[in-house]
Amino acid sequence: MKANKGYKKLILCMSFFYIPFLVSSKQLELEAVDAQLQLAENVKSSDSVRFDELLYSINSKFDQLTIDQKYRYLFLSAYQSSYKGDVAKAIGLYKHVERNSQNVNLRYKASVSLVNLFSLRKDWQSGFDYLDTINNNFESIEDVSTRHLGLIGASFFYNELEQYEMTQIFVGRLIDEEVSGRNLCMTLGLKLRADLVTRKSELKESDFTSGIQSCLDVNEPIIANVMRSYFGAFYNYKKESETTIKLLERHYEESMGFNYPFLTFEINIALAKAYQNIGDLKKAKQFARVVADSPVANDYIERLVEAFEIIALHAMEKNEFEKAVYYQDKYIRAKEKLFEQAKAKQIAIEFSKHRAVEKDNQIKILNNQNRILQLEKELSEESALYNRWIIILLVVSVSILFMWVFYVKRSQQKLRYLAEFDSLTGVSNRAYFNQNSEAILNYYSKTNRTASLVLFDLDNFKKINDTYGHPIGDEVLKLAAEACKACVRKVDIFGRVGGEEFAMLLPGCELEQALKIAEDCRAKIESIDTSTLGMQGKITASFGVADSASTGYLLKDLTANADEAMYLAKRRGRNRVVNYQSSE
Numbered sequence: 001m002k003a004n005k006g007y008k009k010l011i012l013c014m015s016f017f018y019i020p021f022l023v024s025s026k027q028l029e030l031e032a033v034d035a036q037l038q039l040a041e042n043v044k045s046s047d048s049v050r051f052d053e054l055l056y057s058i059n060s061k062f063d064q065l066t067i068d069q070k071y072r073y074l075f076l077s078a079y080q081s082s083y084k085g086d087v088a089k090a091i092g093l094y095k096h097v098e099r100n101s102q103n104v105n106l107r108y109k110a111s112v113s114l115v116n117l118f119s120l121r122k123d124w125q126s127g128f129d130y131l132d133t134i135n136n137n138f139e140s141i142e143d144v145s146t147r148h149l150g151l152i153g154a155s156f157f158y159n160e161l162e163q164y165e166m167t168q169i170f171v172g173r174l175i176d177e178e179v180s181g182r183n184l185c186m187t188l189g190l191k192l193r194a195d196l197v198t199r200k201s202e203l204k205e206s207d208f209t210s211g212i213q214s215c216l217d218v219n220e221p222i223i224a225n226v227m228r229s230y231f232g233a234f235y236n237y238k239k240e241s242e243t244t245i246k247l248l249e250r251h252y253e254e255s256m257g258f259n260y261p262f263l264t265f266e267i268n269i270a271l272a273k274a275y276q277n278i279g280d281l282k283k284a285k286q287f288a289r290v291v292a293d294s295p296v297a298n299d300y301i302e303r304l305v306e307a308f309e310i311i312a313l314h315a316m317e318k319n320e321f322e323k324a325v326y327y328q329d330k331y332i333r334a335k336e337k338l339f340e341q342a343k344a345k346q347i348a349i350e351f352s353k354h355r356a357v358e359k360d361n362q363i364k365i366l367n368n369q370n371r372i373l374q375l376e377k378e379l380s381e382e383s384a385l386y387n388r389w390i391i392i393l394l395v396v397s398v399s400i401l402f403m404w405v406f407y408v409k410r411s412q413q414k415l416r417y418l419a420e421f422d423s424l425t426g427v428s429n430r431a432y433f434n435q436n437s438e439a440i441l442n443y444y445s446k447t448n449r450t451a452s453l454v455l456f457d458l459d460n461f462k463k464i465n466d467t468y469g470h471p472i473g474d475e476v477l478k479l480a481a482e483a484c485k486a487c488v489r490k491v492d493i494f495g496r497v498g499g500e501e502f503a504m505l506l507p508g509c510e511l512e513q514a515l516k517i518a519e520d521c522r523a524k525i526e527s528i529d530t531s532t533l534g535m536q537g538k539i540t541a542s543f544g545v546a547d548s549a550s551t552g553y554l555l556k557d558l559t560a561n562a563d564e565a566m567y568l569a570k571r572r573g574r575n576r577v578v579n580y581q582s583s584e
């Protein structure tokens, strides 16, 4: 058991040492693949053998590659297919990379390759489609060299379409942007080809030599030799065909060794024409036959036309009329095909112009839609502002209305207060006292319940006024009312019914209880501290009490009887409570 534990520990320790090692060895493998992919990219057009070996090696460990490495491999594999003539497979692979890779640069490069392949296939429509893709992604490519590849692709496409002015525009842009390295080599190759068609007379030998040198500098012998073929054509044009022969024959073996159809055709036709120019039709025919006998000759119909013409001429010169007619016939058919191809190119160009107009219109429609949306937005912003103002206005109006209602209510309350209460003492005024008291007495009369009325009058009030002044008299009235408020119940009605005369209607109070309340009230008035008013002596009041049992429920009768009792209290010496019955 113990030994087993120790064994496990050992494995654990070992894994600590080995796991980082395994991780770093995996890392190293991936880095090696990166290096191989880069090398393959570098030699793809200059060393096909090395290129094939590298791809074979990468393919053997395909499953271990990162996603990006896999797509880079597929991209190179597409190049390999196109190089080997399987254009359909190449297109499929490039399309797969263009659609699925996360690598923006790789997708862009795949579009460029697709434009090249579609132009070789003369599928102009698809070519224009991917040209659009290049245009749309151009700005997002940060690497200048990769971005230039797009311009080179466009230049190549327009050259194939015989739109040389367009090629010259793109090439001009590349040169302005100081294109360099392999891209410079390709740019100058495309420029020479376009210039050779449109402005032959302006070309100088140095244009060719510097172009060739730019390709030799970056180890691009195929393009260098393509330029040599152009150089040869240029000498033919200048009627210096001996120079053409000397130049091209010197590099003939090398050029044929690449097995690159376009280069093979250009070199052989330039040489055929050169020999034709110097009158050696036999030699001319030999080179022309290389073109005519090629299995892919139909892909280079322009050169095939020239080849048939030379062969037919040679047959004529040798009086081989049957042969001459045969090649003349082939020549005519190839020319018809060339014409068909030129027509297809024109249609494609017209279609692309139409598409550009359509796109322009779509942009205009989109712009208009955007404008409408913008206007809608502005409008909704304006209406939002308008709505905001309406809301503010409403809020202000409602607030004013509320304030107005509040003010009116307050005024009404004030008026009501003024109408119902005595402004000096805060108790009910005479009218309100009478109104409420009558209503209660009326109700009590119907239910036959007792109510009492207490009437009281401050004693010798005139003297207080005369001695201390009217304002002090007012204060005395207030203090007296305040003292009595404390004696009355909530259901009672307390009012000031004359200058210094007050009344209390006590619902549900029998005489006994009413006398108690009156006495309580009298005592409270008497106990008011007058020193705070600067007065000497006490405040007193005389009370008269009458109840419904002895008087009935009419207020005027109760008032009269209570008044009589109060008068008696005055007469008996003031500061006392007298009930109506006892007053009799």
Ligand SMILES: Nc1nc2c(ncn2[C@@H]2O[C@H](COP(=O)(O)OP(=O)(O)OP(=O)(O)O)[C@@H](O)[C@H]2O)c(=O)[nH]1
Binding pocket: 457, 458, 459, 460, 461, 462, 463, 465, 469, 470, 471, 472, 473, 474, 477, 498, 499, 500, 570
């Ligand atoms: N300060 C003040 N005095 C008032 C008010 N209303 C009435 N008076 C005065 O109250 C006094 C009432 O005097 P009188 O009716 O002679 O009665 P009295 O002096 O209280 O004498 P008795 O009632 O007999 O005790 C008058 O001088 C009125 O001017 C008031 O609101 N304030």
